Structure formats: C-alpha cells, structure tokens
Amino acid sequence: MESQERLLDIYERLDDLGADKAETRAGRILHGLGFTKKMQQKKCKDFSGGWRMRIALARALFVSPHLLLLDEPTNHLDLDACVWLEEELRNYKRILVMVSHSQDFLNGVCTNIVHLHKKQLFIYGGNYDAYVQTRFELETNQMKRYQGQQEQMAKTKGFIARFGAGSRSSQAQSREKQLQKMIEAGLTERVVHDKTLSLAFPDPGKIPPPVIMVQGVSFRYSDTSEWIYTNLDFGIDLDTRVALVGPNGAGKSTLLKLIDNQLLPTSGQIRRNSHVRMGRYHQHLAETLDLNMSALEYMMQCFPEVTEKEEMRKIIGRFGLSGRQQICPMRNLSDGQRCRVSFAYIAWQAPHLLLLDEPTNHLDIETIDALADAIKSFAGGMILVSHDFRLIKQVADKIWVCEKQVVTEWPGDIMSYKDYLRQKVQGDFIKKS
Structure with a gap:
C-alpha cells in the first residue's frame, strides 16, 4: 500500500514537471539559443566555453525555478538568440532577477529596475528607459530643493550675522532657532552624478580609397x-x-x-x-x-x-x-x-x-x-x-x-x-x- 502511494506521488510530480514533454521542451530551448539538432546530440565537453555558457543558460531556463538569477545572460549570444531570450523572459511567470549591460534587452524584459547607489538599493518601476526618465526627474527636483534650502540658509545666516547683537537680536535668535530646526529635520543632499567616462580614438589621418x-x-x-x-x-x-x-x-x-x-x-x-x-x-x-x-x-x-x-x-x-x-x-x-x-x-x-x-x-x-x-x-x-x-x-x-x-x-x-x-x-x- 505504501509503495503504491509513493508511486502515485511520483506520477503526480512527473505530471507537474511535464515529463512527457520534457525532451521537446529542452529541444525548443536549445534551438532558441542557437543549437542545431546535430549540436544537441554532442557531448558538453566537446563545446567551447561560450557554447557551454549557453548550455548552462538553457539548463536554468529548463528547470524554470521560482527564482531565476541571471548575470549577463546575453554575453555569449548572437542577435537571433538575444531576441529569442528576450521573448522567452518577457513571459517568465516567476521571479526573475537579472544583471545586464544591454539597455535594449532590459527594456524588453524588466518591469522594475534596482539601482545600487551609495551602498543602498533604490527601486524604480518600469523598464530601463522609464528608470532613466524617473531618475532624471527625481534628481532635478532634488537639486531644486537643495538649491532652495542653501539660498534660504544663506539669507538666514546673513540676517543673524547682521542683527545678532543689535535691537533686532530677538529676531536674530528666532532665525537661529529656525535654522537649527531645519538642520535637525535633515537637509536635502546635493545631487552627485555618477562618474562619467570619456574614451577617444586618435585621428589616423587620410589615405586614398579604396582602403x-x-x-x-x-x-x-x-x-x-x-x-x-x-x-x-x-x-x-x-x-x-x-x-x-x-x-x-x-x-x-x-x-x-x-x-x-x-x-x-x-x-x-x-x-x-x-x-x-x-x-x-x-x-x-x-x-x-x-x-x-x-x-x-x-x-x-x-x-x-x-x-x-x-x-x-x-x-x-x-x-x-x-x-x-x-x-x-x-x-x-x-x-x-x-x-x-x-x-x-x-x-x-x-x-x-x-x-x-x-x-x-x-x-x-x-x-x-x-x-x-x-x-x-x-x-x-x-x-x-x-x-x-x-x-x-x-x-x-x-x-x-x-x-x-x-x-x-x-x-x-x-x-x-x-x-x-x-x-x-x-x-x-x-x-x-
């Protein structure tokens, strides 16, 4: 009786996994990543490092885990495979967390962007283009608040310096308390942009065509x-x-x-x-x-x-x-x-x-x-x-x-x-x- 129940459990698990369609599904994934039918029959040890990376990616997609972690998945793919993978991940029904340098790929797949900045994580809704636009707007507003606070603080400090010991010293003391409250409440930080990089190839000079x-x-x-x-x-x-x-x-x-x-x-x-x-x-x-x-x-x-x-x-x-x-x-x-x-x-x-x-x-x-x-x-x-x-x-x-x-x-x-x-x-x- 116990063995029959165990067998039923195994059959149920195989149904959940779609075992009857597993080979077909594996073939579809491998085909999408550029493997021909002949290549699908080769041993993994006979492939180069780049193709082995594709095999590892195919394995991860085949398992279809509840949490799929991908680090630069497009690095060893051609454009055909990139488009296939984008379509595949666009409809992924479970949790996907990905690191990628391809903005176009991020736009096609992601619904949220997590930005690591100053050892903190900031979450933005939408794809990469939406993140860039939202971040620009937030930083523009932050800079306006920062400049406004700095101007207000400069005026307040100037008033205190001018009238701190005269007939308007009570007003100066009041301004000083306002300034202290502003500082204690927390000042808006100045926007610090990411360090930009500039590359350059020198002018090679002219040579007559055809080159x-x-x-x-x-x-x-x-x-x-x-x-x-x-x-x-x-x-x-x-x-x-x-x-x-x-x-x-x-x-x-x-x-x-x-x-x-x-x-x-x-x-x-x-x-x-x-x-x-x-x-x-x-x-x-x-x-x-x-x-x-x-x-x-x-x-x-x-x-x-x-x-x-x-x-x-x-x-x-x-x-x-x-x-x-x-x-x-x-x-x-x-x-x-x-x-x-x-x-x-x-x-x-x-x-x-x-x-x-x-x-x-x-x-x-x-x-x-x-x-x-x-x-x-x-x-x-x-x-x-x-x-x-x-x-x-x-x-x-x-x-x-x-x-x-x-x-x-x-x-x-x-x-x-x-x-x-x-x-x-x-x-x-x-x-x-």
Whole structure:
C-alpha cells in the first residue's frame, strides 16, 4: 500500500514537471539559443566555453525555478538568440532577477529596475528607459530643493550675522532657532552624478580609397568542411560604418579575420591599401594580457617609443584607468578594466579601420555609451559585430547580413532587423506550441 502511494506521488510530480514533454521542451530551448539538432546530440565537453555558457543558460531556463538569477545572460549570444531570450523572459511567470549591460534587452524584459547607489538599493518601476526618465526627474527636483534650502540658509545666516547683537537680536535668535530646526529635520543632499567616462580614438589621418577591396572571395577552413563564404565582392573606406549581423556560425568573426589578414581566402583576393592600419578588438583579446604586469608596464613594453611614463599614463587614462589601477598587476583588475587596457592598446596604434568583435562584453552601460561616443567621433572606418542593439543603432550606418555563404545589405536599420527577428521567433513559438 505504501509503495503504491509513493508511486502515485511520483506520477503526480512527473505530471507537474511535464515529463512527457520534457525532451521537446529542452529541444525548443536549445534551438532558441542557437543549437542545431546535430549540436544537441554532442557531448558538453566537446563545446567551447561560450557554447557551454549557453548550455548552462538553457539548463536554468529548463528547470524554470521560482527564482531565476541571471548575470549577463546575453554575453555569449548572437542577435537571433538575444531576441529569442528576450521573448522567452518577457513571459517568465516567476521571479526573475537579472544583471545586464544591454539597455535594449532590459527594456524588453524588466518591469522594475534596482539601482545600487551609495551602498543602498533604490527601486524604480518600469523598464530601463522609464528608470532613466524617473531618475532624471527625481534628481532635478532634488537639486531644486537643495538649491532652495542653501539660498534660504544663506539669507538666514546673513540676517543673524547682521542683527545678532543689535535691537533686532530677538529676531536674530528666532532665525537661529529656525535654522537649527531645519538642520535637525535633515537637509536635502546635493545631487552627485555618477562618474562619467570619456574614451577617444586618435585621428589616423587620410589615405586614398579604396582602403580594402574584397574581390571574388570564397572561404572554408579545410577541403572537407563546408563553405563559409562564396564569391564575396565589396569595398571598405574610411567612411564605412557597418554592423555585421546574422546567426551564430554564419562567419561574422571569420570575415573580420579575413579582412585583418588573420585568415587567407580559399579563392579570390583581398586588396589592402599599403598604408592602412587596422585595429581588431575581439572577445579574447584581454586574455592575451600578461596579468603579472601592470597596465603601465604592459603598454610601455608594447610601445617602447613612448619613453616618458607620464605620457603613457595619459594614454591609459583616456580609457578610464587612473591612479593605482595603472600600476597594480592586471590580475587585480576587473574584466571590464582589462578590456579598457585592450582598447588603449588598439587606440595607440592609431588604426584607420576599427574591427570590433563583441566589444561590449564585460563593459558596463556607462562605458558602452562612452565607446559609442568615441566611435561616432572617430575619423576612420568601422566594422562591428555586436549583440547590443543600442550600440549598433548609435554607430552603424549600414547593416550587413551574413547568412547562407553570402553578405547582403539589410534595407532598413537595426531596429527593423530586430522586428524581423522577433516575427521569426514568434512564428517558431506558434509552430512548436
């Protein structure tokens, strides 16, 4: 009898978990995060670190806990997977607490924003844009109250100073009591804005076009592997501002490596201006730093022509590292600070063309905004791979879609491309429901 009751309990629990649909549901989650059917059968140990992060994210979503904690969930995703995850989390029925540097993603998912400021938590209703607007209004009103109190206190102190010992000393004493009560009741604090960061890439100077010519280029990694690209033709100049988009595995990073001469075309040719300098930022660039060295030592070693430490300090300081951060071992820096060292390294080469492969990973929102401003004021060209819709919207003039072995220009802007991806995701949800 006891065993039958236990068996019934197990069956009820399996029904609650939806065990009969578990494999289908797992496949849907993995598909949404970019895993093909063939990839879903591979062992976890055979995947790279970035894909293992996706597996960990898929596991968390599959378990569907009462409290889901996500720390930068979009870091290893492409735009397709970001849109899928946004739609998935938008309808999450339980508690979700998330840290993310993607404003667009926060806008699509969050209903409340928690701001950590001066070791206190401040809760704002609405998405990220609503938080920014509400915080601006609150700080504007706070500043008005602060200025009003300061003016009132100055007038009161002036009255007390002028009439404290004369015929109007009783009025002065009354004013002094009013002033004391105001102080005891608590004065409005002066608004202290978050420290702003300013990044800058130097003017590389002019070189005549064409800077890069890609002519009839096809590429695959080996004679037995599939073609990544076939018969590509396009040009790049100093006024090029392009974002590469497309599903994971379509070859966006590969294209940057071909342009940067890190890979050679299987057929066709890539002609480069003999004077062109290129600076390529990629996700693993910070991993090449010697963490036993300080940022100052590393940069002095890379650029021995800079003999004055103070000059190099200024160069590093332009990317938000100052004081002790420049002289301590880089292993003591955060991931975001190490990324800034990498940006300083690229900037000092004064490249004509920036090749940026997921530059926002490990950067906070303020640094991303500073990077966007630096790119907009940069006098050279730029090709960007990013999962951050907001950054792409700010800096890219054209959207190139890498898919099915070709590169085609998207007819609209990045937000119209996001709408296209969202419609595709919603269509997949309907088919699988």
